[in-house]
Amino acid sequence: MRVILLLVAIIFSSVLSAQVVWIDPADATVDSTITVYFDATQGDQGLMGFTENVYVHTGVITTESYGNSDWKHVVADWGADDPNVLMTRLETNLYSLSYNIRSFYGIGTDETVLKLAFVFRNVDGSVTARNADGSDIIVPLQLNSDWVYQSFSNTNSGLIIQTSGGQVVLRDYTQAIETEILPSGNTSEPSYAIVAEPTGYPFSVNETGNAIFVEGEQMDLTIQKSPLKIYYIQNDTVTALKSFFTSDNGSGGLLTLDLDADAKLYGGGSRAVPFNLRGYSLDLYNQAHYGYSANVNNLNVSIPVFVSSEKVAWIFDNHHPGQVAVSGEGMTDLGYQANGGNLRFFVTAGDDLNIVSSNISNLIGKAPLPPMWGMGFIQSRYGYETQSEAESIVSQMRDADFPMDALVLDLYWFGGTNRMGDFDWDLSRFPNPDQMISTLHNQGVETILITEPYFTLESDHYNTISSLGYFAKQENGDPFVLWGFWAGDASLFDMSSPSARDWLWPKYENLLNQNIGGLWTDLGEPETHPAEMTHESGSAADVHNIFNNLWAEMIFENAQSMFTHRRMFNLTRSGYTGMQRYGTYPWSGDIQRSFDGLRSQIPIMLHMSISGVGYMHSDLGGFTGGGQNSELYTRWLELGAFSPIMRAHGTGVPTEPIFYDTQTQNYVRNAINLRYDFLPYNYTLAWEYSTLGIPLARPMNYYANSPSVLDDLGDQYLWGKDVLVAPVLAEGVTERLVYLPDGKWANYYSGQVWNGNTSITANAPLGTIPVYLREGGFIVQSQENLKTTKQYQSDSIQIKHFISADGQTSEQHWYHDNGEDPNNLLSGNYDLMTLTGNTIGTASSITLEVTENNLTAPERRMEFKVYGLNTPPEQLALNDHTIALSSSQSAYNQSLPAAYWNGTFLYVHFNWRDTTINIEFDSEPAGLDLITDRNGSNVLVAPNPIYNHSVVQIWVDQPAEYEFALMGVDGKIYGKANSYLFTGKQSLPLANISENIDLMHAGVYLLQVRSGSNQEVVRLVQTN
Template sequence: MKHYLFIAFLCASLLGFSQNPTRTFESVDFKNNVLEIKVNDGTYKITPYSKSIVETTFIPSGESFNANSHAVVLKPESLPSELIKTDTSFELKTEGISVQIQKQPFQISYIYKGKPIISEELGYVKNDSLETIQFNLTNDEILYGGGARALGMNRRGYRLELYNRAHYGYETHSELMNYSMPIVMSSNKYMVHFDNAPIGFLDLDSKKDNTLTYETISGRKTYQVVVGDSWTELIDNYTDLTGKQPMPPRWALGNFSSRFGYHSQKEVKQTVQKFRDEQIPLDAIIIDIFWFGKDIQGHMGNLEFLKDSFPNPTQMIKDLKSDNVNTILVTEPFVLTTSKRWQEAVDNDVLAKDSIGNPFTFDFYFGNTGLIDIYNPKGKTWFWNIYKGLADMGVTGIWGDLGEPEVHPSKLLHATGTANEVHNIYGHDWAGLIAEGYKTDFSNQRPFILMRAGSSGSQRYGMIPWSGDVNRTWGGLQSQPEIALQMGMQGLGYMHSDLGGFAGNVQDPELYTRWLQYGVFQPIYRPHAQEDVPAEPIFWDDKTKALAKKSIELRYKLLPYNYNLSFQNHKEGTPLMRPLFFEDDSDPLAIVASTYFWGADFLIAPILIPNSTDKEIYFPKNNNWFDFYTLKKFEGGQTVSVKVVEGHIPTFVRGGALIPMAKPMQSTKEYYGNTFELHYYYDASVKESKGQLYNDDGLTAEAFEKGNYELLKFESEVGKKKIELEFDAEIGNRFQSQIKKVDLIIHNVKSKPKSVKIKRKKINFTYNEALTTVSIPFDWSTSEELEININLN
């Protein structure tokens, strides 16, 4: 009882006693691990999903429970729990998260391992236009989430609209963009996910009264509280709840050729050939709207190749594939009344309706149009059959554009409800349509699904989000790390930008160079722009092209490391880009986005200001950091002014890191994982370290789950005057592993080692005194463990 009273005291002192004075407790029922609480105006249904996740639903009197969630896929675990009762309150207790209910005044509070997390303030309240759920906040919490916005890392103080909408030409500030997600994350390492689709608002203490409020027009009054002992564990738990991201095809980590847009088959082939002539690596080309129409306006919805411009698309796609280039086509959910498919869409009853059952038509930039109703089984089937036909032609990627939807009149009706009820999940369900179609008709193929809008849980469909039509300015670049970091924390780890910027006709070589250098360390490498300026490096001046080539070649060199990041994201939800506060809890870092981690072992400081000659960089504590290019060592826990050079952005590697890298290539198709470099950044203060390299064929869906993979594991142990490196492999039961040809490169070795031994036999090695590197080539049969011993001077 003393323990219980102590928790009650903590809740009172940390969260205050703001409660709903009009809600009164009536009864409680606890069965099958579900707690139902009847109050005077409805029923609470509280369900622990795991020791780290609990779901709460309020069902107002006269309404029934709606179990349908667009986001949640996890089923509640059967976990030990008990209901502790007193005269004034009771507690649903688990080994992790617990829920405390005070009877009068009525209040629900959440506790994790004895520490108060969050509590309802007024809880559910319905006013004239909105239904709300209100919570108490502590006065020192930093708040993240709400989807993609350009606001700074701390989003507390804003009332954010939840309505997916494109913001053309945004720069450093944008309060509403394409991904408005009903998620709040706290610096106290908990998350609240409001599990509801209709539009509304997310008020992150805009009145500065320590209140968090979710507001919606209708729908489920359901939310999940998610906790974790670390940031990565928190995100792992959330992506368990809403689904893990499938592995993308390996080629998706390569370089894309893209612009708005390529007008003909001839132009597509000439562009690809120029990449090959310049020996700039390339893996995919994206064809924008001109594949189905000569002009921007009047043709949307044709969704078939225009034969005048693309006389033999099947052969074109085949030829591109033979050159290791994948074809991606843009599609939109709009069918114009002037398009070739308008009557077909009407006859097949695939369009959203007006109030009397006719196709709802409206005007927008591209013409007079209807909208495909993906919630109508007829619309879903019709749309997928178009995608199936394209895939049969050899198209390997789908770009879903304008999927907010860009224009979505409130009076438009879908098969399942109004436009405003499904607006925020239209892009999410559109991606789901494609992902499910691939599972049915191309079950062994990983889809590539590039989408401009989505919602919570969209990652489970393999969605690749991008940050919309950012302005082609330094201000546009400056907001990109924040957007990508925030979205990675919210489960969408592949958020990226149009490299170089999209909107506007600024042709600034320095801006373009710095954006592409940043792109090496963002999830997808995809330059894209309007036609006024070239997006592709092959069409820039020689100097800019050479700098871009250098960046792209580094991107390909890091392919093994990056592919392993994709594997980690698939298994644990860990984003590829990670804020510094993930591992350094120094207070100022909680709002820093200008420096970040790429995976666990790279520290990246993009150049976001023109004419920069130096940059203040904080090096996270408890580690040494090596300059990737010069090997200069920086101690962690300090801020240093670092000189900036033209050829690359400041990049640092964690001391003790084991980084797999690839040999030069022109396409990821040339990489099979059997020949690679392993770079070990020797640091005498790091006594043990680990690394790994995940490998599969890069194409097969669910390769890991099917046992069609290998996971190579590396460990270092440092002693006095010696380094020991151990190699081990986990081989899936359906994978045919081959001998590995490894070039082991040990950095920061100040003098030539006495000897290098494998299986107690001395082997040849090369020492470079100028670079302070030891190079050790060897073959490794992964069926056996391998140990390398380096005796130092």
């Protein structure tokens, strides 16, 4: 039995519960006699106005429970006419029942009750009443704490607060503070989540009366002694540990943190719920849900990492099953319960969510770079049953002109369900696997093979593993057999055993030696994992959430050691905090083939991104249920074009685009082609994720400075910093509302410019996904018409750029390497290019330079496509050489370097290897560029194009001191002057500002004129 937890009353249920049911006394403990009141007008109103008898179906949630649905000590059978659970009618719609909690439920002295659970019913259970959302009604109980402050000590190992119940240890990690609660006799436990180390220095501490003030590297603490409470402060109060309680032997506990009443909350791993988690209770227990669609709180990946819209993050460093309860809007509790281990958590904060993401990644580790082929299109199905079928699919995809980089083989490669656990090819289905792998590879297609942790009794290795003791066991030490498991009677491999993992690795080594591209590790929640199962490292509960991480770590670490020139690609369904460190590429499980299923995917992807896992994706098209639906398939593939991994998969209907009608094929081909066009941009996003911890898909408020409607958006997202993606997620829809953040945004396809901080209606017929480019943004794209990423040479590149706002400079990077070597980041075997955009007045510039050059650069055919211009530039210079606009697209195509204006976009192309490129241009007539300040002064330079004898003419309204600066568009100063000017038309020789006008290179220059707080900028042209 689980040991007793001493807990306080905190909200571990929906805020709606208090409206439906309340108890008297409100602070009841397990030994209290209470009266339960039920208001039938609240909740789902299932019994409102009911005139017959009303009964309560009730139980308790204990520390043995895995969530609010896991009731213990249920009183009376469902549908029984039992007087013990008959409610007393006080008035219409109001009922009560009184009882002593311990005796009514039969609670033992060694059990801890956290909450009471209720559903109300008629006599036979055909009519019920629950919360408004259909969930069970949960009421927390009051419990007590004995953690009374005694003293503190400040050491290199942290600040240690001694209490009557044990120690609270605070450690500084520069960007975060760790808090570990150690009951008397407990020691710190190793972490499966955290890879960072504390600073190892004592805090700066000042004690005054009832408070201890602590200064950390970035975050400060205020510790209130009585009652014990800890405030975490960065600039303003960030959060607080309000209360905590541990079991009598230290195994598990519960704590309550302060959450800003207006803050939104995100993260927690894979959750098919809205993007804002306020009001939700979330189990921390990996669960497989077959055919789910929407409103499923708990799925295959539970990661106890949460981030608020106030730019605060909490990482709960405990892998045991538990629960997080997020109070509703306007309330301030963030509750966390762990069913084992020490209570330990980290707090970090930043000015923006991207800084918070980076801080989190510094704590839990960063992802390795993916193999470049993993960024291409991956085709899968349950499943390709023979070698001839697999080869035929690839040939048909190629013949239909679909780009493709990998084919996934489900369990038929080793013989089917009853052979689960085999690692050898079924030669009756795949007679020559080496030849198949080689043939596909030569077509640019990698092979990915599924494996599972369950071994059927018929599998080749079952008896060997059983004799070695490497299966999870019964209490008597025998293998735990899962009779009736869907693949056949089977046992679960014990991934918690180091020796078992050592035995298993050579099986994967053999597969990788066959030159497969990657692995598919399925069912690793584990999908079926009875509580009575035992492992070498502990109980099922002790191992459950980290099972898949142990599996992934074993594969990754060995592969990195033995296959030093290839990157690991592990397509996996489950995991825990830190899973990204092991080359894992998770998907969202067995999603229903429906628009509800599709709508769930963006929140899932964003919650995982916020949790530190950047490669979450879905079975494009949906996995199961429903028939073949061309519209749904198209819309899902459109989303897939802007997902971290683009992989079609499912069962029951075709998953390959070649089996759809011609129009659908065209739509899907365009989506996949768009994916390949974005390859350089997407690969750079992968580099950002590996180096900075910033995910590929980012929530809309990722760069926002203040609360807004962006905080709740879960149906659109940022793809990197510069691209906004708004997929169509509903059936029959050809337009949708899109909210644009601050700044200007350009339609990716048409170039139409919109002001931000507003919503627009986007035209989105089937086959079109709304995409927008941020002002100042860059998109580096391939123009190679790729059919596989192996064709990508980075030698034909188009860079889309939306010119920066006046007075602004924007910067973006472009990362390039060979796409294979796992050590490129460490060895420096890559190129890093920097793109800079700048606008002052009507003069804009674009700079392309190589900032890290360690590869032999090819000569690249470069093209810039410039957004945001209203008129064609009158002057354009490439590295100070003037380029006249071509008169036609044909003339442009036949010249290098050249520039062309098509009425919307400016195109500039040239050959480039590694020298710095600077493009300068304007969009106004060359003779006069006039800007009027707030006092009505005018500035004119003539003649312009300029010479030494050019004159600056100014119309002055009021006498004042004027400052003149002549500069390049890159900010370089060529001359300065000051002059006091009187009212009227005044003149100043340009040579008074700079004596070397005739010696300046051809290009665009700026004359900046200041008077007090007023400023004017005139664009000048030098034609030397």
